[in-house]
Amino acid sequence: MYQTRKILPIMFLTTLLVLKIPSKLYAQTVVQENLSSKTETASKLEDATLENVVQYAIKNHPQIQQSFIDQRIVENTIKSKLADWYPQINFNYNLQHNFLVQTSIIGGNPVKLGVDNTSAAQFSVSQNIFNRDALLANRSQNDVRLQASQATTNTKINLAANVSKAFYAVLATKQQIKVTEGDIIRLQRSLKDTKNQYSAGTTDKIDYKRVSITLNNTLALKKSNEELLKARLQNLKSLMAYPENEELVIVYDTLQVDRDIMIDTLQQSDFTSRIEYKQLATLKNLREAELKYNKWSYLPAVSFNGAYNLNFLNNTFTDLYSKNYPNSFANVTLSLPIFQGGKRKANINSAEWQLKRVDLDVKNLKLSVNTEYQQALATYKSNLAVFLSQKENMELAKEVYDLIQLQYRSGIKTYLEVITSETDLRTARINYYNSLYLVLSSKVDVQKALGQLNY
Numbered sequence: 001m002y003q004t005r006k007i008l009p010i011m012f013l014t015t016l017l018v019l020k021i022p023s024k025l026y027a028q029t030v031v032q033e034n035l036s037s038k039t040e041t042a043s044k045l046e047d048a049t050l051e052n053v054v055q056y057a058i059k060n061h062p063q064i065q066q067s068f069i070d071q072r073i074v075e076n077t078i079k080s081k082l083a084d085w086y087p088q089i090n091f092n093y094n095l096q097h098n099f100l101v102q103t104s105i106i107g108g109n110p111v112k113l114g115v116d117n118t119s120a121a122q123f124s125v126s127q128n129i130f131n132r133d134a135l136l137a138n139r140s141q142n143d144v145r146l147q148a149s150q151a152t153t154n155t156k157i158n159l160a161a162n163v164s165k166a167f168y169a170v171l172a173t174k175q176q177i178k179v180t181e182g183d184i185i186r187l188q189r190s191l192k193d194t195k196n197q198y199s200a201g202t203t204d205k206i207d208y209k210r211v212s213i214t215l216n217n218t219l220a221l222k223k224s225n226e227e228l229l230k231a232r233l234q235n236l237k238s239l240m241a242y243p244e245n246e247e248l249v250i251v252y253d254t255l256q257v258d259r260d261i262m263i264d265t266l267q268q269s270d271f272t273s274r275i276e277y278k279q280l281a282t283l284k285n286l287r288e289a290e291l292k293y294n295k296w297s298y299l300p301a302v303s304f305n306g307a308y309n310l311n312f313l314n315n316t317f318t319d320l321y322s323k324n325y326p327n328s329f330a331n332v333t334l335s336l337p338i339f340q341g342g343k344r345k346a347n348i349n350s351a352e353w354q355l356k357r358v359d360l361d362v363k364n365l366k367l368s369v370n371t372e373y374q375q376a377l378a379t380y381k382s383n384l385a386v387f388l389s390q391k392e393n394m395e396l397a398k399e400v401y402d403l404i405q406l407q408y409r410s411g412i413k414t415y416l417e418v419i420t421s422e423t424d425l426r427t428a429r430i431n432y433y434n435s436l437y438l439v440l441s442s443k444v445d446v447q448k449a450l451g452q453l454n455y
Contacts, residue, residue: 045242048250050167053240057163058156058455060241067152074148081137084128092122097317116315124307129332131303132296140289147282154275156455159239161448165441166236171252172437173229179429180222183422187215194415207415214419218426257436263443265381269373271366273451280365284358291351297337297344306330373449380442387435390428397421397428 045056058064096119101112128134194208233248242248271277308328314320337344401421407413447453 043243044246045240045248048248049252050164053167053236053250054160054163054455056242057159057240061159061239062241063155063159064152067148067155071145071148071152074144078137078141078144081134082141084131084134085138088126090122090124090126092120092124094118094120115313117313117317117320119312119320121310122307124305126306127304129302129304130299131301132293132299135296136289136293139292140286143282143285143289147279147286150275150279150282153455154279157275157448157453160453160455161444163236163239164444166232166239167250168437168440168444169232170229170236170250171257172433173225173232174250175254175433175436176430177222177225177229179426179433180218180225183218183426184215184222187211187218187422190418191215210415210419214422257440261384261387261436261439261443263380263446265377267450269370269450271369271451274365274369275451276365276369277362280358280362284355284362287351287355287358291348291355294344294347294351297347300334300336302335303333304330305333369449373446376442376445376449380439380446383435383439383442387432387439390432390435394425394428394432397425401425 045052097117098114101114101116103110104113105111191208191211194211197207234244236242236250237244237248240248306329309326311325311327312321312323313325314322401418401424404413404417404421408415408418444453
């Protein structure tokens with residue numbers, strides 16, 4: 001018992017020293033409360049603006065939920081690794097009956113070495129003092145958490161870009177349908193006028209038939225756009241993880257959309273603002289920690305161990321626990337591999353090459369980001385030029401149509417010219433909204449290349 005009293009203070013002091021090491025490890029919040037592994041049931045979105053649609057997608061898409069779950073898994077893995085810093089306390093129990101007790105010859109006389117019944121109980125404690133696995137977990141935990149968080153951020157950025165493009169596609173199609181509906185109303189009015197003129201004998205069938213043909217084509221175009229809208233809405237809902245049976249009505253401000261088109265084309269790309277670079281920087285930190293870990297393989301592993309044993313020995317089973325013959329011990333173990341066939345050196349070399357490879361990944365990222373930005377910027381400028389041209393064409397086509405319509409009613413122009421100007425106006429409007437979608441989509445690509453999409 002005296003030995004036990006000596007061991008317990010040593011174990012207590014050692015535990016305090018060890019607990020002091022990881023006490024700061026849990027100072028941070030383990031995982032944000034919104035990183036729940038349970039996916040909430042998606043609800044209807046009332047105000048479906050672009051920002052709300054993106055936020056809805058980030059909240060409900062399975063890929064984002066999977067990223068949150070991955071963060072949870074990483075957090076629990078870190079806890080598991082850091083647990084090696086804490087004292088490991090164990091209890092073992094044994095009960096044994098010897099049918100034949102071993103006999104040995106001592107001084108020419110046979111002597112039994114033991115008793116018929118034995119029972120033992122052991123309380124043991126072990127404490128790592130220096131262990132490179134636990135030390136690696138301690139020093140790299142923040143980078144491991146950051147790596148998981150950055151993976152989630154990368155998923156959010158890609159999802160936000162895709163959702164934005166899908167939103168603009170729906171917007172452009174809805175605007176085309178709106179334009180077509182206006183054309184149909186106008187053509188139906190013209191059809192009525194030309195029919196009345198034909199019935200009155202002031203014109204022949206040609207004008208009436210031309211209006212009918214144009215109206216039929218416009219109705220077919222409207223039907224085509226309505227089917228296209230269904231497909232694009234479904235694509236947007238899929239990216240949002242939106243309930244299929246719920247209606248999604250997007251909300252937008254046409255004037256604000258026009259203002260949102262412009263972007264500063266004089267900006268220079270900075271690859272360090274990209275999430276991919278931040279991921280590589282975190283990976284480099286982890287590779288450096290791994291290199292140190294392999295270098296620590298030349299250092300000894302040191303641990304403290306202690307145990308208190310209760311031993312019960314008796315030939316009579318009913319009296320087995322009547323008397324205890326305890327013993328206890330404490331020791332410090334130092335383990336130092338001397339020769340492992342060059343394994344440690346090979347692991348260090350491998351870790352060094354992996355670190356160099358990350359440096360090359362950073363250089364490659366810098367080149368690819370610059371190329372990606374230049375391509376995205378060129379596409380944006382091209383689409384912007386087309387958009388501005390189509391906007392001007394639409395305004396001119398509207399002026400021409402209004403003028404010819406007025407001249408036709410005054411008897412100066414033929415109805416063929418009215419139909420032609422009507423077709424030009426419709427084509428100009430369709431081209432305008434197509435170019436609007438393209439320029440907005442290419443703007444998203446530019447912002448992504450600049451690292452300006454942050455979620």
